[in-house]
Amino acid sequence: MPKGMTKRRPLTRAALLQAALETFAEQGFHATSIEQICERAGYTRGAFYSNFTSKDELFLALFDAHSERIVQRITELVDSIAAADLTLQRLVDALSDIDPAERDWYLVTTEFTLHAIRDPQAAQVLARHDARLRTEIARGLTEHLGRAGRALTVDPDELARLLIAIREGGLAQSYVEPEQLPPGGLERRFLAPLLTALSTERSAGPAATQR
Known part of the structure; x- marks a missing residue:
């Protein structure tokens, strides 16, 4: 993985976690889709699956x-x-x-x-x-x-x-x-x-x- 990607990874993960917490709290765990989390965090599904499997x-x-x-x-x-x-x-x-x-x-x-x-x-x-x-x-x-x-x-x-x-x-x-x-x-x-x-x-x- 390129050095730039390595440096950005913790920031990407942190943004996805914060977006997930906010969306889960507003809409519920089951009602929230991965797409909604990604949209809120400003990342793609690829970024999500490079950090989490589910x-x-x-x-x-x-x-x-x-x-x-x-x-x-x-x-x-x-x-x-x-x-x-x-x-x-x-x-x-x-x-x-x-x-x-x-x-x-x-x-x-x-x-x-x-x-x-x-x-x-x-x-x-x-x-x-x-x-x-x-x-x-x-x-x-x-x-x-x-x-x-x-x-x-x-x-x-x-x-x-x-x-x-x-x-x-x-x-x-x-x-x-x-x-x-x-x-x-x-x-x-x-x-x-x-x-x-x-x-x-x-x-x-x-x-x-x-x-």
């Missing part, structure tokens, strides 16, 4: 990029807190932070999840990407809690599943009833007592170690 693969690329942004956002928020000030509540505040742009992603990922529930092959692939995200969440949560002076007493991966379920379920209710439940409201209200119940002070002795 809409499913494109969605999974969006999923991984979004996962990386979420983990990075939380990490940056926690890292911005001085060690002496990192309490459990300050950690919960960081975990409860919801970007206003999250609504578009929620629409897209919810529809793809329903697609995966109906399609076993898509479910297997999505599950692998979910597992990678949970690993990062579990690792980060263990590390952040440790900085706050606490250690988990439950399996970090299972807790990551629970936190994802709370986040996704809470957002569903928030986007239907934004005035009654602002995004992140459930987390701000209940994560502190939940994490307190599922962890222990690190100075408490051997029982504070993870299982």
Whole structure:
């Protein structure tokens, strides 16, 4: 491949991903055609297929990029807190932070999840990407809690599943009833007592170690 093409490829891919996210959010995953994505991004079908084999693969690329942004956002928020000030509540505040742009992603990922529930092959692939995200969440949560002076007493991966379920379920209710439940409201209200119940002070002795 010529050097110019190599340099342009990341820009082409980024434009296609952004166009796909916007079009999926507006029209739905199934209703959106590859041609519409290409038209919005300003590229040809050839450019699309040089980067992705299908809409499913494109969605999974969006999923991984979004996962990386979420983990990075939380990490940056926690890292911005001085060690002496990192309490459990300050950690919960960081975990409860919801970007206003999250609504578009929620629409897209919810529809793809329903697609995966109906399609076993898509479910297997999505599950692998979910597992990678949970690993990062579990690792980060263990590390952040440790900085706050606490250690988990439950399996970090299972807790990551629970936190994802709370986040996704809470957002569903928030986007239907934004005035009654602002995004992140459930987390701000209940994560502190939940994490307190599922962890222990690190100075408490051997029982504070993870299982």
